Amino acid sequence: MSAPLIAPLIEAAGLSVAYRGEDGAPPLQALRAVSIAAEAGEVVGIVGESGCGKSTLAAALIGLLPGNAVVTAGTVRFRGTDFLALPEAGRRGLRGRHIAMAFQDPMTAFSPVLTIGTQLTDFQHHLAGQGRAARRARAGAMLARVGIADAARVLDHYPHELSGGMRQRAAIAAALLMTPEVLIADEPTTALDVTMEAQIIHLLRELRRDYHGAIIVVTHHLGVVGELCDRVHVLYAGEVVETALVDDLYHRPAHPYTRALIACDPAGLTGVTRPLPTIPGRVPELAPPPPGCAFAPRCTLATARCHIEAPPWVAVGPGQGARCHEARPRGCDPGGTDPKGADANGAIR
Numbered sequence: 001m002s003a004p005l006i007a008p009l010i011e012a013a014g015l016s017v018a019y020r021g022e023d024g025a026p027p028l029q030a031l032r033a034v035s036i037a038a039e040a041g042e043v044v045g046i047v048g049e050s051g052c053g054k055s056t057l058a059a060a061l062i063g064l065l066p067g068n069a070v071v072t073a074g075t076v077r078f079r080g081t082d083f084l085a086l087p088e089a090g091r092r093g094l095r096g097r098h099i100a101m102a103f104q105d106p107m108t109a110f111s112p113v114l115t116i117g118t119q120l121t122d123f124q125h126h127l128a129g130q131g132r133a134a135r136r137a138r139a140g141a142m143l144a145r146v147g148i149a150d151a152a153r154v155l156d157h158y159p160h161e162l163s164g165g166m167r168q169r170a171a172i173a174a175a176l177l178m179t180p181e182v183l184i185a186d187e188p189t190t191a192l193d194v195t196m197e198a199q200i201i202h203l204l205r206e207l208r209r210d211y212h213g214a215i216i217v218v219t220h221h222l223g224v225v226g227e228l229c230d231r232v233h234v235l236y237a238g239e240v241v242e243t244a245l246v247d248d249l250y251h252r253p254a255h256p257y258t259r260a261l262i263a264c265d266p267a268g269l270t271g272v273t274r275p276l277p278t279i280p281g282r283v284p285e286l287a288p289p290p291p292g293c294a295f296a297p298r299c300t301l302a303t304a305r306c307h308i309e310a311p312p313w314v315a316v317g318p319g320q321g322a323r324c325h326e327a328r329p330r331g332c333d334p335g336g337t338d339p340k341g342a343d344a345n346g347a348i349r
């Protein structure tokens with residue numbers, strides 16, 4: 001089958017991932033028919049409460065799902081190539097060089113027993129023809145680029161000698177040293193204080209300006225989304241429940257879950273970062289997921305149908321769609337009447 005003429009740089013289509021249950025327990029369906037895509041030059045946000053499947057999606061996109069995860073449906077394509085169907089050696093070839101991830105916990109990016117300089121030098125093994133000294137110099141320059149003062153000295157430090165903010169920056173530097181076409185940043189500001197968080201956001205904004213690849217930012221923080229992203233996918237209980245351009249998401253949210261997130265957190269509109277607010281109730285169990293709409297038990301608009309019948313994907317406007325029985329195309333809105341641009345899986349181009 002031939003790839004579409006202009007394939008997105010990276011794309012998950014109808015992706016379902018389950019974690020095997022232990023001791024005969026049913027599998028936990030962490031992702032259900034998730035479709036997202038990112039083009040070169042675009043920053044795509046993945047937002048949702050804890051446990052909604054954000055890190056599972058990030059791991060699937062880079063082909064690093066844990067051993068107990070099973071892809072039960074769908075594909076991940078990088079430049080049209082089915083990434084998950086490649087043998088591990090092929091995936092390794094793409095990973096790092098073409099797709100790199102700054103991990104949620106920056107400690108996992110680094111070995112505790114080697115200095116930052118040694119590791120950042122080793123990460124550049126793909127740069128044929130460059131000696132160690134040149135790679136180390138490049139590592140130092142990248143640390144300076146991500147705002148680490150005294151980078152030459154930091155190269156000699158071990159990971160535990162760095163502050164949380166510095167480790168987070170070093171993890172981003174590590175990912176960037178691979179010169180990837182797709183950079184995935186999983187919760188790049190979690191566990192940072194407000195000042196550090198602002199600095200990392202500033203760094204990502206600069207990257208956004210200078211970097212021509214795709215950036216996928218996974219976050220709890222609506223403010224991070226507003227500051228950085230072009231397009232946003234809202235995940236709830238392993239499903240994309242809304243996809244929208246960032247402006248539409250804030251000003252014309254179509255899914256009650258998105259509206260609840262924003263209503264609780266008007267600061268998201270101003271770009272002031274803060275964690276997602278608490279919505280009454282909790283994310284449902286995913287082993288197995290509930291029938292009907294997973295958000296129905298917490299939704300103020302839910303009708304009897306919502307609890308039994310899975311909602312369809314509704315294209316509400318250009319580039320915007322929501323998985324909700326109550327969502328309607330913005331038919332009377334002169335600013336956005338054309339529901340084209342969203343396919344049945346919710347992949348919006």
Ligand SMILES: Nc1ncnc2c1ncn2[C@@H]1O[C@H](COP(=O)(O)OP(=O)(O)OP(=O)(O)O)[C@@H](O)[C@H]1O
Nearest residue numbers: 019028030049050051052053054055056057066068
């Ligand atoms: N290795 C694993 N084995 C079994 N279940 C897992 C594993 N990793 C995640 N899960 C489960 O899969 C679901 C999705 O988890 P995931 O870590 O992807 O969510 P998340 O949105 O990244 O959450 P957070 O915001 O807390 O990082 C959760 O129910 C979680 O408990």
Ligand SMILES: [Mg+2]
Nearest residue numbers: 054055056104
């Ligand atoms: Mg996570």
